[in-house]
Amino acid sequence: MGSNLAFLDVMACGLGAAVLLFLIVKHHTGGPPVAEAAVSSEREVLSMLQLAEASLSEKIKAVDQQIAADEAVNQSNEKLLDEYRAKQAQLAALKIEIATEQARNAALEKEVVRRQPQNEADVLKNRQLGEEDYLIGMKVEGRRIAIMIDRSASMTDRKLVDIIKRKIGSDANKAKGPKWHRTIRVARWLLARLPHDSQVAVIAFNDKAKVLNRGRWAASRDAAQLNGLVAEIASLVPTGATNLEAGLVALNKLSPAPTDIYMITDGLPTQSISSPGISTRCKRKAQSVSGRCRAILFSTSISKTLSRASKKVNVILLPLEGDPAAAPLYWNWTALTGGLLLVPAVGWP
Numbered sequence: 001m002g003s004n005l006a007f008l009d010v011m012a013c014g015l016g017a018a019v020l021l022f023l024i025v026k027h028h029t030g031g032p033p034v035a036e037a038a039v040s041s042e043r044e045v046l047s048m049l050q051l052a053e054a055s056l057s058e059k060i061k062a063v064d065q066q067i068a069a070d071e072a073v074n075q076s077n078e079k080l081l082d083e084y085r086a087k088q089a090q091l092a093a094l095k096i097e098i099a100t101e102q103a104r105n106a107a108l109e110k111e112v113v114r115r116q117p118q119n120e121a122d123v124l125k126n127r128q129l130g131e132e133d134y135l136i137g138m139k140v141e142g143r144r145i146a147i148m149i150d151r152s153a154s155m156t157d158r159k160l161v162d163i164i165k166r167k168i169g170s171d172a173n174k175a176k177g178p179k180w181h182r183t184i185r186v187a188r189w190l191l192a193r194l195p196h197d198s199q200v201a202v203i204a205f206n207d208k209a210k211v212l213n214r215g216r217w218a219a220s221r222d223a224a225q226l227n228g229l230v231a232e233i234a235s236l237v238p239t240g241a242t243n244l245e246a247g248l249v250a251l252n253k254l255s256p257a258p259t260d261i262y263m264i265t266d267g268l269p270t271q272s273i274s275s276p277g278i279s280t281r282c283k284r285k286a287q288s289v290s291g292r293c294r295a296i297l298f299s300t301s302i303s304k305t306l307s308r309a310s311k312k313v314n315v316i317l318l319p320l321e322g323d324p325a326a327a328p329l330y331w332n333w334t335a336l337t338g339g340l341l342l343v344p345a346v347g348w349p
Contacts, residue, residue, distance in 0.1 A: 015052060138314060138342050140193040142260030144217065145200045146251055147190055149183065149233065150265035152206040152242040156180050158319045171237045179266065179318055180238045186264050186316055187233050189349045194220035201254055202229050205247030206240035207271055211254070244269035245301035252305055261313045261339075265330075267323035268294035272301050295325050302333060314339040 156166040156177025166174050174180070187202070194200055199217040204210050212232045218225035242265070251258065270289045289297075306313075315330045331341040 015049060138316075138340050140190055140262065141195055142258075142312070143198055144254075144256060144258045145190075145194065145198055145260050145262065146254060146258035147187060147200060147202045148247050148251065148261060148263040148265075149187055149202065149204045149236075150206070150242060150247075150263070151183075151204045151236050151238045151240075152270075153239050154242065154266055154320055155183055155238040155318070159321050167239070171239070174239055175237050177238060182318065183238075183264055184234055185349050186318075186344075188230055190262055190264075191226055191229060194226075196220065200226075200229075201258065202233065203247055203250050204233070204236055205243060205250065206238075207243045207246065208240075209243070209246040209250035211250055217254070217256075241271040242267070242269045243271040243273065244298065245272040245305060248301060248305035249273065258311060261311050263313065263315045264318070265315065266318040266320040267326040268329065269297045269301055270294060272297045291323070291325055294323070295329060298329055311337060312339045313337040314342070316342045316344065318344070 153167045153174070154163050156174050157163045157179055162177075166177055191200065198220045200220060201217050202212040204212060213225060213229055218229060220226070244265075251261065268291075313334050315334050317327060317330055320326070327341070327343060334341045
């Protein structure tokens with residue numbers, strides 16, 4: 001743009017010189033030759049002026065176009081600069097937000113570490129299990145906790161054909177049943193989460209019932225007694241029928257009475273103490289008991305033994321093929337007492 005303006009200055013000076021020459025020639029006194037020369041000179045100057053004017057117009061037009069192009073570039077650059085500044089501001093805001101979240105996460109990590117359960121203080125060590133009680137919604141609580149373990153033949157396997165195979169096998173083969181191993185893990189899970197200063201009693205039942213630990217309550221802080229209960233549970237063999245009433249009768253004989261009940265089972269009972277009086281309402285088919293009959297045995301067992309709803313009942317129901325009424329009946333029982341029914345996922349605990 002600087003060179004173009006310099007050229008305009010030169011042309012303007014030339015035009016001024018030509019005008020001055022024209023004035024001098026026009027007012028010169030003399031004869032005709034001088035006048036003719038003046039006229040010729042005026043034509044030449046006019047022609048030069050027209051050429052200079054045309055050249056100046058082209059230059060001015062080119063300069064205007066260049067100015068317009070420069071202004072467009074400047075506007076584009078200013079827009080890019082504004083976008084850059086906006087992105088810089090967004091980046092700064094994101095950095096502040098990230099720093100805030102990092103500080104919050106660091107504080108949460110410290111809080112988690114501070115509140116981490118002190119597993120070393122557990123009386124019963126359970127290395128393979130985590131703190132799943134907060135995930136499944138069931139916590140072991142109560143002053144006197146009774147754990148009832150179904151040790152009938154169905155507690156060996158999930159499928160009926162596998163249960164029948166183990167039923168006719170040896171005691172060692174029954175004790176190797178996958179569902180029985182899971183039952184032992186569940187019992188250990190409950191024992192490992194007993195509240196401080198509580199007591200526990202364990203009742204194992206099939207067609208008969210037995211209170212472990214020689215029929216006595218065990219203190220939750222007594223490691224020797226708890227480990228003795230775990231060993232005694234592991235020595236049991238799952239066999240026989242399921243007599244829920246026998247287990248509840250043994251439960252009622254505990255002194256002092258329990259405040260909370262946790263039962264591990266897989267279905268409805270197949271036998272009861274008063275079952276001979278119910279046989280007219282139930283029909284046995286071969287070696288099996290109908291679903292309707294099992295529901296009657298369940299209701300009768302509870303009504304005859306736990307008429308007072310003073311105990312909270314929690315049931316952990318393991319899977320069993322061919323017993324669809326078990327879950328709703330156990331759910332109704334636990335709900336009426338303020339307890340929970342847990343049907344655990346595969347692999348728990």
